[in-house]
Amino acid sequence: MNHPESAIRLRDAIATRDPAVIAACFSEDYVTIAPQNPSLSFTGRDTVLRNWTAIIARMPDITAAILRSSVNGEDIWTEWDMRGTVSDGGPDALVGTAIWSTDEGGLISESRFYLAPVNRNAPRAF
Known part of the structure; x- marks a missing residue:
């Protein structure tokens, strides 16, 4: 599948496991909206850098795959x-x-960010 250039750039940046390279994929005034958990919404590339620094520290061998993508306007x-x-x-x-x-x-x-940790032991909700 041909994924959008920005998605490929982000996936490849994550593969470097360098938070500064990952943060460089985002604008200085980047805004993330987390509809399912509004307290996680934030503004700024500096927060992207802090977040990815913590992610890489916790999961130093992280890999990222784009499963599907689509462009709509x-x-x-x-x-x-x-x-x-x-x-x-x-x-x-x-x-x-x-x-x-x-x-x-x-x-x-x-x-608009809808990624969430996988909880393999969660009780079935429905």
Whole structure:
């Protein structure tokens, strides 16, 4: 499948496991909206850098795969599967969808973030 350039750039940046390279995929004034958990919403590339620094520290062998993607007007839809080994026994996978827009330079400028940790031991809700 041909994925959008911004998604491929982010996937390849994650493969470097360098938080600065990952953060460089985002605009300085990047906005993330987390509809399922609004307290996780934030603004700024500096927060992307802090978040990815923590993710890499916790899961130093993280890999990222783009499962599906689609472009709808200004929106880029991507489905992700990120996995790695964790030392603290916490979730070892992050899966879900991110819907984003890019700026004129192709940097991710805004996203609606629906990725969540996989909880293999959660009770069945329905």
